[in-house]
Amino acid sequence: MDLDATAFEESLLDFETKTSEDDKKLNCVLLNLEKEFLNLENCVNAHRAQVKEYARLGSLVQELEDNEKHHQMETISSEGRQIPNFQAMKTRFHLAWMAQSEIGEKIRDEHGSVFLRFILGKVNVRVWKQKDKEVMKDQYNKFKWRTSLVFVLFPLIQILYECGHTLRTLHYLWMLYYYASLALRENILNVNGSQIQCWWIYHHYISILIAGITMSIPDEMMVSIMHNGVLKFFVLQGVVMFLQNWYQSRRQYARVATGKASSIDIAASETLVENPSNLFLLVPLLYLTYVLELMAGVVLVGYSSIQRRFSWQLLIVGILWMTIGAGNASTVICVVRRKRILESQKLFSKEERKSPFLRE
Known part of the structure; x- marks a missing residue:
């Protein structure tokens, strides 16, 4: 021992x-x-x-x-x-x-856009390490995946069950959080080198305004409008967002591998037109969503004058819906047109290299 x-x-x-x-x-x-x-x-x-x-x-x-x-x-x-x-x-x-x-x-130092300075103050949002930039991009993609299910569940529950003012308010408060988070993350990614089209960030700003103004609409107007298709449109929009995230996440790996995008670029509308033969379901749904956004704006503007008393909330929300629909459609159409021009130029250059007559 x-x-x-x-x-x-x-x-x-x-x-x-x-x-x-x-x-x-x-x-x-x-x-x-x-x-x-x-x-x-x-x-x-x-x-x-x-x-x-x-x-x-x-x-x-x-x-x-x-x-x-x-x-x-x-x-x-x-x-x-x-x-x-x-x-x-x-x-x-x-x-x-x-x-x-x-x-x-x-x-x-980079302080970002006015939106970033309004939320965070005049602080430096530039990240030096490439690894930290990639982590920010991965967290952004995970956030979109996690919230796509919630985007569908909120309106679906209100359609299936009789829900009152509380759940509607929670729904639009969540939409405020969702679009504000997307705008905040995309602004920071944009400062650190991600290629993001300005329209999609402006789209989130407009969606924040829509969610905030909609919460101020009186309950009797809200009920009559909600049962006329807006909730069903939100369900469709959530399904389209889920399909879009699924396809874009797959295509982004190929874009990074082929050098068409950097490792910190986020999936955007450019990925929707690179292989249109595989998008027989998503692209029609996407354009249908944009058309319905325009129609929803027209309907809401009409409701603002049909009601017993004029509703400035419905008028502004309707105009904002039409702005979103027109902006989304025009952005995707411009991307498609630009891609077709690039493809035709590549095809012509290949034929020029093959044919000696074209070279002369």
């Missing part, structure tokens, strides 16, 4: 010694990393100051050029001395300034 206790104590002492040594090594590594980070931060701050100085010098060079053009000055110093090789000096400065501006563009 004494031998076992002695061996245990020796093992414990060895373990404590190794642990203390590992702790010391870890602390040294952490201190070195902290010093390197401080050095990097100092370099970035120094470069930002240098970029500002280059901008100031650039404005001075512009003033010198203006004076040279307007007054035909051969001497620009106060003592009348002529500066030799002024044009060469100016060229070298412009090249250095362009190089500094390119580096400064990569490290400068």
Whole structure:
């Protein structure tokens, strides 16, 4: 027993010694990393100051050029001395300034759009690490997948069961959260290099307005309108969104692999027209949704004047619905047209390479 206790104590002492040594090594590594980070931060701050100085010098060079053009000055110093090789000096400065501006563009803070500054304040939303950008994009895609089911369930429950004001309010509050989250995420992704068409972000802004204004419509008007097809349209829209997310997520892998999209680009309307033979179900449903959005806007505008008292909410919501329908349809049509032009140009270039007569 004494031998076992002695061996245990020796093992414990060895373990404590190794642990203390590992702790010391870890602390040294952490201190070195902290010093390197401080050095990097100092370099970035120094470069930002240098970029500002280059901008100031650039404005001075512009003033010198203006004076040279307007007054035909051969001497620009106060003592009348002529500066030799002024044009060469100016060229070298412009090249250095362009190089500094390119580096400064990569490290400068980005505050994003007005919507981002309104929600987050004037904070930097630029991410430096490529891995963090890809994580943001993956979280965005997961959010769309998770919420597509909820988008269908809310109106479906209201159709199947008699629901009152509370569930309707919760539905539109959730839509406010959904479209605000999409707009926020897409704005941040756009700042960090994702290729997102501006219309889809504006679409989310308009949808936020629709959800907010709809909550202020009186209950008697809301009930008569909801049972006339708006809830059924929401169900159709949710199904189309689910199919669209499913197809776009599959096509995005191929687009990244072939170099048509970067790893942080999100799936957009461009993926819907790359292989139209596989979209015999989705594309008709998509265009049907856009037509129904236009029709819903017209119906709501008509309801605003048919009611016993004029409803400004119905009028504005109807106009916003028509704007969304027209914007969605025109954006997809422009994408289809652009894709067809590119395909025809590629086909013509292939035929030109094959045929010697076309080359001549």
